[in-house]
Amino acid sequence: MRFFFFDLLVLAATVGAQRISDAERPELNRDLALWQQRFGSDDDVRLAMAPVKPYRDVLLGRIRAAKAMLPSLQEANPHATFSHLTKFALLTDEEFARFAMVGGARPQRLSSAAGTNHTVVGGPLLRSIDWTKQSVCVPPVKTMGKCRSHWAIAAAAAVSAAHCLATGDAIDLSVQQVLSCTTPGGASSCRGGFATTGMEWLVTMPNHVCSRLDIPYTSGETGSSSICSDYSKCAGSISLQAGTVVEANGDNALVEQLQKQPVVAYVTTTNTSWRLYAGGILSWCPAEYPDQAVLVVGYGTEDTGNGAPPVDFFKVRSVWGTNWGEAGDIRLARGSGVGHHGTCEVTTHLSYPTLKLPVTAAIAASSLTPTIDARNVDSADTDASDETT
Template sequence: MRFLQVFFLMAIVLLAWVMTVDATNISAHERDELTRDLRRWQKKFGNDDHVRAAMTLVRGTLTTDDLLRRLKASKDKLPMLRAANPHATFSHLTKFALLTDKELARFTSSPRVRSRASMPYDGSGSAATDTIDWVASKCVYSVQSMGACFSVWAITAIQAVASANCIATNALLYISLQEVVSCANMGGPDGCHGGDAIAALKWLIMQQTALCNDVDIPYTAGSSAYAPTCSDNSKCAGAISFAVSDVVEKSGEALLEKHVRVQPVLAMVSASIDTWFLYTGGILSSCPQT
């Protein structure tokens, strides 16, 4: 069975040291609204491991006025985003709302997600005549938090393999995320510093007779922010096998529609724009290439 995997890489952004938001005047009424919004943001994201880690890197103290101006800058972008994407929803109350454009740009240029050469793009396609919701099936994991470890590349690889295998066998396997983070980099850096999802897919297929489930090797890197050296997994030998074979890399809307009718498809997109940083759901109509 051949399958396509393209994938979403989303991550938390690190705050930079220099604030670049314009000192926009805020009326008393708007200040009250923004203050309430800021409280909501702090309640929702104040205990987030990544947000707290990012905030500790900021030199100096951001005043309440600084935070309100940052929040206003994000809120002011919403009308344009909504007009360009009427079938999507956006909010200034995301994890990224208090970051400046320069800070976002600095984060998205981070080397932690390994880049790959661009594939030829086929922009042809047609309007879909039906719908399918793979999330409603039993072959898709629930959303998994990577915690303090940048393991999104490993989560992506596991999801792609497990979903494809489930469709073929009617059984959803719960592969150890910790094992993949610790072992799939094959001599590379600590898996919590990033990795290559496609290489991890190939590694999973090659190692399928020596993989452990998430009960045998539970995920600990999410709290420790460290992926220990790959350990002996002989106790799991033969415990997991896949009804999948090749990893196929392709691009284009027509191919995307073709494959999503067969199995869940994980899509990789450029997240260095407000469209994604303030996105909360729905279907995008306009997605700039930069």
């Protein structure tokens, strides 16, 4: 099935290179006008399409090629929706990959022995959880722009959320500070990095971290990063409550840790499934190595209707702005049917800062109302130690 799927995508790309007929031109012109109205002024789009010759027939051919891919994508992902008019629809997969992660550092897969697939103790797991709706602790969706700072965005968001869940104090840590202070600076700083490095820097400097307002994100516009600046002006403004950084892997580990906090993961994004994703639950990606750090902000189950089994999913926050996917988020299928590494490799490399205050404080800081999943016999953690995982 997968070889057939790739054959269809290649065929669709070939269709895009053919001459535009008079019969199809009016509809394609309407589609192009609608796409330009939605995304023509978007900074990400202008950056990604900079090498593309803006000849009308070239753009029309790309819309046609994207439209030809939709049936195959829908067949492979029956619970997702796709569109030929998404933010990145007019890019080829190769152009999209260059925009998203060329030169980006990629984490090594963790062995199963390295994971922290511990059993959560104290009560049943929640049926669903969404930290973006059930607390104020998750920073808003960001866009990385010209700088491949996905790892710094994910790191700052994870530590911001951990601090808030431990204290009730919502913060939005500076992505620019993480980027500048964990890399040498300059253009090389925008070629990628590791979220664990960013989180470790933050938690070792608890009284010197700055907010987004103190040090705004500028690398998205410049494509480079300044050398770590004097952060004495931020000294004491935030007393960061986040502990050591833990690495894990596996579906169970991710579900269990999401009981307490959002978790950093790496996913495979540079493919047609993500490029044309418009909503719903993605259940298939090409078997490629993960290329981008993201923040997993929850999980749940969706009833598909018509007597079909419900579909479990993870909710993931992107770094492409709110005009991509589901307001900047994507849902990835989870469970035993998606393979050992999860959909788009989402469970291969997980990391998070431990909550430095008792978990009871994290629960009090959110408006979370537990919903018990009777199908799951594992239990939720109520450990009230000084530092929990």
